[in-house]
Amino acid sequence: MSRRPPLMLQIVTGDPRPITRQIMDGIKRLIAGGELVAGDALPSVRGLALQLSINPNTVAKAYAELGAEGWVHARAGLGLFVAEQRQRLSDEERGRRLDEALDRFIGDVIGLDFDSQTILDRVAAELSNYASRKTA
Amino acid sequence: MSRRPPLMLQIVTGDPRPITRQIMDGIKRLIAGGELVAGDALPSVRGLALQLSINPNTVAKAYAELGAEGWVHARAGLGLFVAEQRQRLSDEERGRRLDEALDRFIGDVIGLDFDSQTILDRVAAELSNYASRKTA
Amino acid sequence: MSRRPPLMLQIVTGDPRPITRQIMDGIKRLIAGGELVAGDALPSVRGLALQLSINPNTVAKAYAELGAEGWVHARAGLGLFVAEQRQRLSDEERGRRLDEALDRFIGDVIGLDFDSQTILDRVAAELSNYASRKTA
Amino acid sequence: MSRRPPLMLQIVTGDPRPITRQIMDGIKRLIAGGELVAGDALPSVRGLALQLSINPNTVAKAYAELGAEGWVHARAGLGLFVAEQRQRLSDEERGRRLDEALDRFIGDVIGLDFDSQTILDRVAAELSNYASRKTA
DNA sequence: GTGGTCTAGACCACG
DNA sequence: GTGGTCTAGACCACT
Secondary structure, three states: OOOOOOOOOOOOOOOOOHHHHHHHHHHHHHHHHOOOOOOOOOOOOHHHHHOOOHHHHHHHHHHHHHHOOOOEEEEEEOEEEEOOOOOOOOOHHHHHHHHHHHHHHHHHHHOOOHHHHHHHHHHHOOOOOOOOOOOO | OOOOOOOOOOOOOOOOOHHHHHHHHHHHHHHOOOOOOOOOOOOOOHHHHHHOOOHHHHHHHHHOOOOOOOOEEOOOEEEEEEEEOOOOEEEEHHHHHHHHHHHHHHHHHHOOOOOHHHHHHHHHHHHOOHHEEEEE | OOOOOOOOOOOOOOOOOOOOHHHHHHHHHHHHOOOOOOEOOOOHHHHHHHHHHOOOHHHHHHHHHHHOOOOOEEEEEOOOOOOOOOOOOOHHHHHHHHHHHHHHHHHHHHHHOOOOOHHHHHHHHHHHOOOOOOOO | OOOOOOOOOOOOOOOOHHHHHHHHHHHHHHOOOOOOOOOEEEEOOOHHHHHHHHHHHHHHHHHHHHHOHHHHEOOOOOOOOOOOOOOOOOOHHHHHHHHHHHHHHHHHHHHOOOHHHHHHHHHHHHHHHOHHHHHH
């Protein structure tokens, strides 16, 4: 029997990211951080919706997109499970996505007048929480 | 009289950011990079709209938001000018925005399976392009 | 100005595929077949919903998934446009997906007691409609 | 007395097909491939459920559908047996199912950018594995 | 006008 | 019980 614990997820209403995105990011991090491993069960759509006090459809949408991106796979009647991680994107696509994320991040941050080193330290700190599968 | 050159801005239709955002980011970068300095005039709403082949309302909205954030100020009958450098946001707000940008960036990048050092190097490289005022 | 014609799409109620999937497959074929090329506008969410007599949310879902798969990109306030085609998936992932599709197809067809040549001819006929970008 | 060996069936949890479908497809393949011939006994519902570590209800459902499609028939008190080869579906129904399977297959494969010949070769290879009865 | 998000509730297939 | 699909309608941001 797979365990199905309440996840350490929280929805911040002030966050400009849509709820769906917050759920996706949160679960991606749990997986990337090793707190959820392949085969682990995720909370049910209805259960997580109750836990977060949001509409089940919103959770279902987040789960569906995570499934489409290959992070989890659903089995009707059984629930959702963390999928084996595998490289789904071509190297070119990965490069393009890194460029886009970078562009956006710099655009968001450049006007805040932070010291470059401060920003780099923060990025490094966040990244260190998620030992990449390559280095693990 | 201030110079009023066409700005080095371009709108990329494939970019997921809304056009308003692209304009704002672009102008912020020009200011952060020292290509626009306090007192410089910005192109007129209609002029920039023509230059970029977009709706003047879109430019007007971008200018309005840049004004609200303190990057530019309008002088009646003369046009828009780059504002004096000053602290435009509260420290609390700046911190919050950094956190959000960071959250989103990590979320975008976490599944791409890049080495942490690779990401940090790219961030550092981008930041160094816009650090002129700090280092000058 | 981009043209926005009614697409040659039809929804078959008897089809076991969900409506969303039928829309996606139909649009993929129009793109793969060259009837829609990069930059072409697609019908609006509400317009297509009216045309097909279905709920706008259903169309929106299909469009969102097409966007996630890189076939189209949406620009708020403007509409949906056919994206440039590019190889997004790794070779391994492409191989896995071909294997899966093949498995399912054979499973569906093996019990129907058709002659192998009949099946092959049908597959060939369908494929010939969509000159691959490689051979085009 | 008919032999009742454990079938060469396996359930793959990663497979997107429901378990019922996997069982049906597997048995159809064994019959189509000649490994099960008319009159052979199938494992009992409980036995197959144990063998595959799944719920007996799931096996029972698969068997029921195989019976409805005419692949097997139950003999009271004795168990399930492979039925005589006969035309199980109307031509119209067979044609419809082929169309559907084809539609889905093309939809799955169209975006993967494989050469048509590659796909055809793969289909041919898979079909040749299950053509024994036709060619025998 | 455009697409995007969220809520609410119904219905289905699966186990 | 599980996830998946569809409908219906509200609200938001963008142009």
